[in-house]
Amino acid sequence: MKNLKLKHSFLALYLFALIFAYGCGNKNKAGATANLYGADSKSWTTDKERDATGDKVKQTAEDEKTVLTFFANGNFSMNSNLQTMNGTYRYDQSGKTLMLTPNGSNTSMSFEVTKLDDDELDLKAPDGSKMELDAE
Numbered sequence: 001m002k003n004l005k006l007k008h009s010f011l012a013l014y015l016f017a018l019i020f021a022y023g024c025g026n027k028n029k030a031g032a033t034a035n036l037y038g039a040d041s042k043s044w045t046t047d048k049e050r051d052a053t054g055d056k057v058k059q060t061a062e063d064e065k066t067v068l069t070f071f072a073n074g075n076f077s078m079n080s081n082l083q084t085m086n087g088t089y090r091y092d093q094s095g096k097t098l099m100l101t102p103n104g105s106n107t108s109m110s111f112e113v114t115k116l117d118d119d120e121l122d123l124k125a126p127d128g129s130k131m132e133l134d135a136e
Contacts, residue, residue, distance in 0.1 A: 030096040031116040036089075037070040044068045044121055044133040052128035068133065076100060098123065 036042065045067055049057035066080040070089060078085040087102040091113070101108040114130070115122035121133040 029115060029117065030093055030113045031118075032093060033091045035116050035118055036091060036098075036121070037072045038118075038135075039072075041069055041071045043136040044070075045136055046131060047120075047134045048130075048132040050130040057129075067136070 046059065046063055049059065049063070051057055062080055062082055066078065068076065068078045070076050074088050074090070076087055076089045085102050087100060087105070089101070090099045091097070092099075096113045098111045098113050099108045100111075111123040111125055113122070114124050119135050121135075123131045123133070125131075
C-alpha cells in the first residue's frame with residue numbers, strides 16, 4: 001500500500017512538472033513567419049509600450065491609430081496620420097529577430113521578438129524599450 005502511494009505521488013509530481021514546464025516554455029515563444037502575415041497580409045496595432053526602464057509609455061491618439069502591416073512577399077507598411085513608411089522585413093525565427101528596412105534606406109531597424117502568435121507580437125528594441133502589438 002505504501003509503495004502504491006509513493007508511485008501515485010511520484011506520478012502526480014511528474015505531471016505537475018510537465019504542465020509547469022510547458023506553460024513556462026510557451027511564454028516567450030517566437031512563432032513562425034506566417035504568424036506575422038497570416039494568409040497574405042496581417043495588420044497589427046500598438047497595445048502597450050514600455051520604455052527601457054520598464055515604465056509604461058502613454059499612447060497618444062496618433063500612436064493608437066498607427067497600423068503596421070506585414071505581407072507574405074516580405075514587404076511591410078506602417079501607416080499613421082503623421083507618416084507612412086514602406087519597406088522590407090526579414091524575420092529569423094531561430095534567432096528571434098525582426099529586421100525592418102525602410103525603402104530608400106541603408107539602415108535597418110532590428111528588434112528582438114519576445115512573443116509571436118496569431119494574436120500578439122511583442123518586440124524589444126536594442127535600447128530595451130518594448131512594444132506589444134495586437135492583430136487586427
